[in-house]
Amino acid sequence: MFNSDKHDLEKVSADSNVGPLPEKLSSNDIETFDETESDAKYGTTQRGLKSRHIQLIALGGCIGTGLFVGTGATLSTTGPAPLFMSFVVISGLVWVVMQTLGEMSAYIPTSGSSVPLYVKRYVEPSLAFAAGWNYWYAYAMLVASEVSASAVIIDYWSNPVPVAVWLTIVLVTIVMLNIFVVSWYGESEFWFASIKIIGILGLIVLGVVLFFGGGPNHDRLGFRYWQKPGAFIPFAAPGNTGKFLAFWTALVKSGFAFILSPELIVLAAGETEAPRRNIPKAAKRFVYRLMVFYILGTLVITVIVASNDDLLLQGVSSGEGNAGASPFVIGIKRAGIRTLDHIINAVILTSAWSAGNSFMFAGSRSLYSLALNGQAPKIFRTCNKHGVPYICVAVTSLLACLVYLSVSGGSANVFQWFVNLTTISGYIAWIILLIAYLRFRRALEYNGILHQRPYNSPGQPYVTYVALGFLIVLTLTNGFQVFFPGKFTVSSFLAAYITLPIVIVLYLGHKIWFRTPLFLRVHKIDVYTGKDEADRLEETDVPPVPKNVLQKIWFWIA
Numbered sequence: 001m002f003n004s005d006k007h008d009l010e011k012v013s014a015d016s017n018v019g020p021l022p023e024k025l026s027s028n029d030i031e032t033f034d035e036t037e038s039d040a041k042y043g044t045t046q047r048g049l050k051s052r053h054i055q056l057i058a059l060g061g062c063i064g065t066g067l068f069v070g071t072g073a074t075l076s077t078t079g080p081a082p083l084f085m086s087f088v089v090i091s092g093l094v095w096v097v098m099q100t101l102g103e104m105s106a107y108i109p110t111s112g113s114s115v116p117l118y119v120k121r122y123v124e125p126s127l128a129f130a131a132g133w134n135y136w137y138a139y140a141m142l143v144a145s146e147v148s149a150s151a152v153i154i155d156y157w158s159n160p161v162p163v164a165v166w167l168t169i170v171l172v173t174i175v176m177l178n179i180f181v182v183s184w185y186g187e188s189e190f191w192f193a194s195i196k197i198i199g200i201l202g203l204i205v206l207g208v209v210l211f212f213g214g215g216p217n218h219d220r221l222g223f224r225y226w227q228k229p230g231a232f233i234p235f236a237a238p239g240n241t242g243k244f245l246a247f248w249t250a251l252v253k254s255g256f257a258f259i260l261s262p263e264l265i266v267l268a269a270g271e272t273e274a275p276r277r278n279i280p281k282a283a284k285r286f287v288y289r290l291m292v293f294y295i296l297g298t299l300v301i302t303v304i305v306a307s308n309d310d311l312l313l314q315g316v317s318s319g320e321g322n323a324g325a326s327p328f329v330i331g332i333k334r335a336g337i338r339t340l341d342h343i344i345n346a347v348i349l350t351s352a353w354s355a356g357n358s359f360m361f362a363g364s365r366s367l368y369s370l371a372l373n374g375q376a377p378k379i380f381r382t383c384n385k386h387g388v389p390y391i392c393v394a395v396t397s398l399l400a401c402l403v404y405l406s407v408s409g410g411s412a413n414v415f416q417w418f419v420n421l422t423t424i425s426g427y428i429a430w431i432i433l434l435i436a437y438l439r440f441r442r443a444l445e446y447n448g449i450l451h452q453r454p455y456n457s458p459g460q461p462y463v464t465y466v467a468l469g470f471l472i473v474l475t476l477t478n479g480f481q482v483f484f485p486g487k488f489t490v491s492s493f494l495a496a497y498i499t500l501p502i503v504i505v506l507y508l509g510h511k512i513w514f515r516t517p518l519f520l521r522v523h524k525i526d527v528y529t530g531k532d533e534a535d536r537l538e539e540t541d542v543p544p545v546p547k548n549v550l551q552k553i554w555f556w557i558a
Contacts, residue, residue, distance in 0.1 A: 063196050063293060064355030065149040066257030068348045071301055072327045074253045076312050080302030081231035082243075082250035087298040090254050091290040096467040097430050098262040099457030100437035102283025105266040106455040107440075108530040109275035113266050114369035115433050122439040122525055125375070126516045130506035131432045132370040134499070138260060138425035139363030140399035145422070146356035147171050148406040153349045157342070164407050170353060171400065178360045179393045181386040185361050192354030199347035200293050203328050207300030215335035225306040233307060236484050252423075252478055257294070259426035262286065264358055267365040276538040280455035304331030360400070364392040420495040427475040428503055434468040443525035454538070475500075
């Protein structure tokens with residue numbers, strides 16, 4: 001059923017057509033990465049994503065309810081300063097993750113590219129096995145999360161249609177956009193992301209206007225709410241200790257708005273035209289998404305809404321997932337702007353639908369990559385004539401059907417418990433990713449080809465070491481609240497930490513069964529297979545030449 005990783009560990013590169021190796025390596029020393037069999041039985045993915053698709057996916061692909069709605073709960077719990085600071089810190093971590101992904105995926109943008117593929121290639125197979133299934137599960141849960149949010153957002157307009165009907169419409173639409181042609185996903189995400197970007201930019205401009213008193217009531221807000229009720233709401237302890245714990249609580253809660261979004265770029269690498277040009281371009285511009293959408297977006301939230309606002313507290317305590325709990329909408333209502341709340345609710349709906357669309361793409365490609373690595377049944381390698389792994393899309397959709405748990409109130413609590421697991425899953429995934437990057441970089445240095453990277457991100461490898469250490473601490477303290485007196489519950493503890501033993505069991509089970517090494521030795525890491533093909537693809541790439549000013553601006557954007 002599964003390809004044995006034992007055989008992968010014994011293969012050599014005698015017939016890999018990678019050209020002459022450095023003198024310090026012999027062909028019998030290097031551990032060849034076993035790329036996919038390109039036989040007609042399974043088919044393969046195709047490069048159907050254009051430059052404008054990948055750029056907009058990078059800018060707005062996974063911006064969903066975490067930013068628009070989830071920030072309200074964090075603001076009401078910790079205050080404006082911890083919310084803003086947590087988004088700045090997480091943005092820094094995510095930027096490092098994006099840069100490492102950009103380097104690895106631009107170096108060899110192969111079919112079936114994914115983080116587990118890089119982990120298997122540069123670290124070892126058992127860790128890749130655990131990481132791969134962790135990614136797939138997390139993405140499927142994120143699809144369910146965003147689909148559920150879409151249905152509740154629609155309910156903001158008090159329509160009589162049952163929730164289950166909206167769940168079905170949204171989920172079926174997402175499946176249809178992903179199961180036939182990859183360009184359908186790319187095109188839909190291009191327009192979805194465009195709407196989100198315009199919406200967020202509009203909200204930021206509105207926040208600036210309200211800051212200076214340009215709203216209908218001409219009330220100049222400034223940083224009023226940072227002074228009263230205050231910048232911090234101490235958490236679990238008084239004084240500076242409580243302020244620090246409030247910041248750490250915000251840090252843990254804010255992770256969900258970012259989780260697993262950078263990986264979309266690497267998952268799309270094998271299906272992107274001119275990857276050596278477009279992937280570095282997307283990686284470099286990712287910082288604009290972080291600075292404008294997340295950092296400026298949360299700053300605007302802290303300006304226009306007080307942490308003790310009655311509407312905010314009511315929306316959070318009632319468990320609403322629609323515009324009623326969105327700090328953006330509450331700020332608009334307080335400013336006396338009519339009708340705009342409905343427009344923002346439509347933008348939030350688009351964001352949730354878009355994020356679900358992106359997570360479906362990511363989940364199906366994660367499962368496809370597992371099959372290519374021999375760590376999932378071969379049937380998941382099957383692609384249709386348009387190069388879409390449709391069986392992977394179908395299976396990911398089945399797991400996403402857990403969204404129907406949200407139809408009943410009691411089951412919704414269970415579903416939220418599953419959603420909380422995705423944040424810790426994301427932190428673990430990023431830790432493994434950064435380890436893979438350090439091994440990738442070490443292998444390039446050993447072979448004397450570090451300078452041949454198509455994309456060189458700044459601050460490496462030092463920023464990776466800092467981010468890795470911080471993520472380990474964040475993962476271990478993810479559920480620190482449950483250890484305070486009177487705060488412990490079994491469900492909260494499991495939601496915070498159960499993913500850790502699951503990943504460990506997957507890792508140890510695979511390692512014991514296949515007897516894989518602790519780490520591939522650096523001289524056995526294959527940094528050549530697929531490089532020649534990527535080099536040739538880069539040589540044939542002809543960047544578009546703008547003919548006028550408008551084209552120049554457009555080519556810079558997309």
